Every structure is written in structure tokens, then in C-alpha cells.
Amino acid sequence: MTTDTARLLGGSLGRRVQQIVQQPLDAASVRQTLQTLAASYGEAGGDEGALARLARHRDVRQDMAERAQALDEEFVLALGAVDAVFGELEANVAAIDQQCLALRQQVGRALRATAGAAQQAALLGEEQRDLQRRRTLAQRLAEKFTLAPAHRAALAQRPPTVDAVFFAALDRVAEARAECRLLGDRLAAREMAAELERVEGDAFDALLRWALAAVRQQLAGDAPAAEPAAELRRALARLAPHAALAAAAEAEIASVRCAALEQAFLRALATGGPGGRPRPIEAHAGDPQRFVGDMLAWVHQACASERELLGAMAGERGRDAGASALLPRALANVARPLEIRVAQTVGSMRDAVALYRVASVLGFYAALFGGALPGGALLATVQALERQAHAQLLRRLGELADAADFAAVTPALDAPPALAGLLAAATGILHLHLHLHLGSAADASAGGPGASVVDASAGGPGASVVDASAGGPGASVVDAIAGVLRRALHEAQAAAPRTRLRGYEQAMFELNVVGAVLDALAPFAQRLLAPCVADVRVRQAALVDELRAQLCAVLRDRAQLPLAQSTVGAAEIDAFNAQLKGASDFDVSRLVARLHNHALARNVAADVARLFVDEYAAFYARVAASMRGSAELALLLPPETVSTLL
Secondary structure: OOOHHHHHHHHHHHHHHHHHOOOOOHHHHHHHHHHHHHHHHOOOOOOHHHHHHHHHHHHHHHHHHHHHHHHHHHHHHHHHHHHHHHHHHHHHHHHOOOHHHHHHHHHHHHHHHHHHHHHHHHHHHHHHHHHHHHHHHHHHHHHHHHOHHHHHHHHHHOOOOHHHHHHHHHHHHHHHHHHHHHOOOHHHHEEEEEEHHHHHHHHHHHHHHHHHHHHHHHHOOOOOOOOOHHHHHHHHHHHOHHHHHHHHHHHHHHHHHHHHHHHHHHHHHHOOOOHHHOOOOHEEEEEEEHHHHHHHHHHHHHHHHHHHHHHHHHHHOOOOHHHHHHHHOOOOOHHHHHHHHHHHHHHHOOOOOHHHHHHHHHHHHHHHHHHHOOOOHHHHHHHHHHHHHHHHHHHHHHHHHHHOOOOOOOOOOOOOOOHHHHHHHHHHHHHHHHHHHHHHOOOHHHHHHHHHHHOOOOOOOHHHHHHOOOOOOOOOOHHHHHHHHHHHHHHHOOHHHOOOHHHHHHHHHHHHHHHHHHHHHHHHHHHHHHHHHHHHHHHHHHHHHHHHHHHHHHHHHHHHHOOOOOOOOHHHHHHHHHHHHHHHOOOOOOOOOOOOOHHHHHHHHHHHHHHHHHHHHHHHHHHHOOOHHHHHHHOOOOOHHHHHOO
16 A cells, blocks of 8 residues: 555545444444344353353354454455545546646746736726716716707707797806806816807897897787787896897887887877777867877876886886886887977967966876886976976966056056956966865866866876976966066056056056956965065055045145145135035045945045045134134134035
């Protein structure tokens, strides 16, 4: 047996033998063997039993020897087979060792040959991972800085379809440009930003052209929809941050609405509404007040509806600002036809009260448009028409004052008829002005339907604007009327040398004029014309004093008595008594009968008589003291008698 065989027997075969030897005694085969032995060595009687047991013992030993020998032979045979197997295994293991040695040598050579390739493969793997990271980053950048095909197609379509997709594409462009700005001043960022800017510029140009076409289509009519299409409003909102584009859109809106409102105004003037309802405004051209009021009311209504339309187009955030900016431009073309008709109407008006009503209407709308139309041709036109109406009113008042010929005095010493027209115009204007200021429209509306606009503004801005601005800075209608009346009174006074009247007649004539003025101004003495009325009353008092003095001089002249002396002749006394008893030349009431203020006439007559009697009493006392006992003194009437006769 070789060393390898012994090693194998000492290995697996030895372990097997050891297992057999160490088999436990309670195993079935061991118990059977032991039972056989026990049977062989069981109890037997006498020598025969011993011999039998001995024979059996020999048989058992022989059997065991034979069996052991058989086992040994089997074991040797088995070991031979095992040895053969192990020999074959040793050959196979040796061959495998040789092959493994060859393989190790080949692997070593392969490892040495592929070390560089492995290193290069590692570098390539790292590069591949870096490229993958870059690819991922590039995809993310592409998502941020480029447009999706749907967005690019929506922006490139001509003409554009302005819908949610188009506006979403614009939003995407804005986001991409914002992301490009975050990259700083890099070449790629600049290139992407330039491309996005080009795309966005083309899209906004197309959006502007679409918006202009939509404006011409939707806003060109007389009655456009109160709420423009949502796409148009959204398009205008997108154009708003771009000053040039927004200005172009606003210019188009203003132009379209300007032309539409001009045509609508001309149709309202000439043809009226659909089917002739409402009637054409020019149908009321014969009523200047209503004609002007209807035109301005139409403009005001158009202003309100246009403000709503333009505010709706500007959106919630820019509603007021957008309407305020575009409204004056939209109404600009209405100014010229309005100016022509109102100027012609005002220029042909002769009624001062109607002129004041028209000026009040214009003043009210000037204040109204001043808040709604900051600047613009329409506001300037209405303000200019207001000034023109007020200037025409002042000219008319001046003409009425000029028409009063104070040099041509009637024997009745009446005020000139033209003064009555001036006073009627002044009182009519003052009544209207007073009710405007007090907020009462009862009298202000007496002028007919056209006064309704003024009536609605009573107590409002219309009155104050007209009064404050009429006739130039600081000149009000009330001041103008006061000036015209002062001028009339001055002309009445200055006409005295040309009237060829007696002194007391001139005083009564002026008092009649002053009385007419005071009667007309009485309702306004406290509220409007207090300084003017005070001046007139001062003049009246001066004229009354002058009249008293003139009449006293007349009585002295007719008495023909030396009232300043202490003596008198009989002839003078007889003549005085005859005139006094005749009750003609010394009838003071008859002298002041042409004074229209009868109460004042009675007072003046009583004062003149009293003054003459007082002067005569002083004369009588002097004569009585100096001519005591004279026959002529008995002819002289006592003061009591003279007072009774007067």
C-alpha cells in the first residue's frame, strides 16, 4: 500500500473502521451475536453439558474465525477497489493540478496583458457616468430653457390662435428668460436668451397685430359689447408692460372709438335713435336751452358708457387709469361738432336769462367733465364754450344797458323802457342763480325742458363753476349785474345836463330810476347784492335830500318873500297870500306826484312843507318883531295858517 493509500485509509477508511469498532453494544447485530454466545454458554448439567458447551464454544470460535477471515478477505478486496479508485483519483487530481497550473499561468499572463485595458475601462466607465450626468443635466436645462413643441408651434402660428395655449407659451418664454438670467454672463445663456427674446418678440408682434384687428372688429360699432372678449382683454393686459406695443394698442383703441363716437354723435344730432326714438337732437334747435342741454347730456352719457367699456378692457388692476388715459382721446372728435353747434346757438341768443341757463349747463358739464376727462379736447371745448356763453351774457347785459336812453325822458319822468328789460333780465338771472345756490330747482326749471340738466345740478358744481369763472378771472355773474346796474345809474345821473328838466324833476327822474332798481333788487338785497343795494340806497338818500332842497327852493321862489330879511312890503304879502290860497303853485304833493314811490312822495311833500313852514315861521317872527304895530303885519298870514294851507 502506497503512502497516498495509507493517507486515504487513515482518512475516510480509518474513520469508517473506527465507526464500526465504536458501534454501541445495544445495536441489533451485537445483541444477536451476544444472544448466540449466551446460548452457547448457557447452563447444562454434568460433564456432558460442559463438553457440549465446549463443543459449541469451539464451533463458535471456528465460526467467528471463519467469519473474521471472510471479513478480512472482503475488507482486503474492498481496500483493493478503494485503492484502485484512489489511484485513479490521484491521477485525475494530478492532471487537474497540471491544468490548474497551466490556467494560473494563462490567467497571470492575461492579467498582465489586460491591466492597461482594465484601467482604460475604468476611465471609460467614469467618463460614461459623467456623460450620463451631463445628459441628465442637459435634459433638465432643455426643459427650463427651451420650449415644448406645442408651445413653439402656438407661438409660430401666423396669424396666431390667441387662446390658453398661446398665453401659456408666452408664460413659458418668460420663465425660460428668467432662468437664463440666473446663469449669468455665459455664452450658452446669452445664446439661449437671444433665441428666447427673438421668439418672444415675434410672438408679441403677432399678438399686437391680432389685438389691433380684434379692436377694429369688436369696438368699431356704435354700441360695442359692454364687456369685450376675454382674449382681447388678456392680450391687452399682456401688451401693457411693453410701452411701445401698449401705446400702439391704445392709439388704435382711441382712433376706433373716436371715429365711432363721432359718427354716433352726428347720427344722434341728425337722425336720432332707431326708428326715430329718441328724436334727433337738432329737432330742438329752436329751443337753445334744450338743444344745448340735450347735446351735453348725450356726451355725458357717451362718456359714462365709454368709461365702462375702456375700464373693462383695461382689467381690474388698471380700470381707472386705463379709462382716464383713453377717454379724452376717444371723445376728441365729438368736440368739434359740439363746439360748432353750441357756438352758433349761443351767438344767436338774445335772451339774457336763457344765456345764463345755457352758461350754467355748460358750467355744470365743465365741472363734470373736469373730473371724468382730465385734459383733452372735449373738456377744453366745453370750458371755452362756457366762457363764450358767459361773455355773450355780459355783452347782452351791456347791450340792454346801452339801450336805456336816459336823455329821452318822458313828461311822466318814467324810467326808460329799456331799463325795465335790463332789470327783468337781471332779476331773472339772479332768481336762477339764487335757486341754484340754495339747491331749489322750482324756479330754475321754469324755462322749459332744456333746463332739466341745470335743475339736476342745482346746488352742485354747475353754479359755482359758472359764477367763479364767467367773464374771466374773478368776475361773477352777480358782480357783472351789479356793475351793469351801477353803470345804468351813473348814466342816468350823467344825462341830467341833456334832459332840460328842472332840478327837482331831474331828482325825481333819478329817484324813479333808483326806485325801479331797488324794487328789482329787493329779493337779493341780503344774499347776493348787499353792497350794490347799499350803494343804491345811499344814492337814493342823496337824491331825496336833493329833491327836498330843490322843492324848498321852488317854494321860496314862488313865495316871492324876502325870507332872509326882517321887513316885507304890502304888495309882496298880497301876492304871497293870493298864490297860497290858490293852492296851485304851492301844492307840494302835485309837484312830487310824478315820483313813482308814493310813500316817498308823501314823505318828501310833508318834509318840504314842514321845512318851508319852519323857514316861514322864522321869517314871520323876525317881521313881527321889527314891524310891530305896522298895518302890513296884519296882512301877513301866521305860520299855522300857512301850514294848514300847504
